Amino acid sequence: MYGMVNEGIRSFVLTHHGAQTWDDICQIAALPDKEFQDMQRYDDSVTYELVGAISDRMELSDTEAMTAFGSYWIDYAGGSRFGPLMTRAGPGFLDQLRGLDDMHAQVKHAMPDLRPPSFTLEHQSEDIYHLHYVSQRSGLDAMVIGMLHGLAEETGESIDVRQVAEKSDGVDHSVFEITLLRTG
Numbered sequence: 001m002y003g004m005v006n007e008g009i010r011s012f013v014l015t016h017h018g019a020q021t022w023d024d025i026c027q028i029a030a031l032p033d034k035e036f037q038d039m040q041r042y043d044d045s046v047t048y049e050l051v052g053a054i055s056d057r058m059e060l061s062d063t064e065a066m067t068a069f070g071s072y073w074i075d076y077a078g079g080s081r082f083g084p085l086m087t088r089a090g091p092g093f094l095d096q097l098r099g100l101d102d103m104h105a106q107v108k109h110a111m112p113d114l115r116p117p118s119f120t121l122e123h124q125s126e127d128i129y130h131l132h133y134v135s136q137r138s139g140l141d142a143m144v145i146g147m148l149h150g151l152a153e154e155t156g157e158s159i160d161v162r163q164v165a166e167k168s169d170g171v172d173h174s175v176f177e178i179t180l181l182r183t184g
Contacts, residue, residue, distance in 0.1 A: 001047050002111050003036035004080065005073075009050050010035065012072045021057060028053035038080075041113050044137060063142040070146020074154050082107055093157040093180075097121045097131060127180040130164070134173040141166065141174050148178060158182075 013022045026034045029049040036042065054065045078086055085106050089099020097119065104116035117135035124130055133144055145161050152159040158181040165175035 001042060001044055002038065002114065003040045003042055004038040004077075006036040006042060006047055006050060007038055008073055008076045009047070009054070009069060011076055012069050013054065015072075017058070024057050025050065025053040028056055039111065048139065062139070066140065066142035067146040067149075070143035070148075071150035071153070073143070073147055074150030078154065082110075091155065093152055093155040093159070094121065094129070096151060096155065097129075124177070127182065129178045129180075131176045131178055132173055133167075133176065135167070138167060141176075144174070144176065148176065 010022060013025060022034065029046075029052070031046070031049070051062055051065055051069075054060065054069075055062050058065065060068075074086075077083065082103075085103045086096060088106075089095045089102060098121050100119040101116075104114070104118075108114045108116065115136050117133055117137075117140075119134075120132040122130040122132065131144075131148070133141070141163060145163070148159065148161050160179040160181060162177050163174060164177045165171050165173070167174045
């Protein structure tokens with residue numbers, strides 16, 4: 001993964017838990033450096049080691065850690081130089097979900113080794129959608145759930161999310177059911 005993800009994790013920990021916690025996490029993960037270069041490619045194992053160290057240090061499951069980071073990622077990425085690409089498809093939650101593949105295609109111009117996931121939004125019924133998530137990587141479904149909640153909050157939408165299919169030996173991608181919660 002590119003360093004932007006790892007730097008986002010660092011920012012998440014520093015913002016919510018402080019410098020000492022970040023130092024502890026780096027020590028648990030046996031990382032030689034405590035900062036990352038956004039545009040440099042790192043082995044995926046670095047990211048997974050960070051998540052494991054966060055889980056150990058904060059006594060969270062990997063799922064809880066990834067969900068919390070996923071929600072934070074929306075704000076973090078939105079504040080980056082790629083932030084304007086996030087809203088290019090439109091200001092709404094569904095608009096931005098539909099535009100994820102186009103956004104990643106634009107980011108790939110700056111990060112040529114990027115191996116982005118692919119997302120397809122499928123309308124099921126009145127307020128229910130299925131988001132199909134295809135990735136070469138495993139273990140990031142919880143991050144996607146967190147990102148969905150973060151994006152909903154960012155766009156003023158209320159949602160419920162549940163995973164209805166998980167990438168496994170029999171299925172080549174994960175599927176998340178998103179219900180738009182209408183208020184008022």
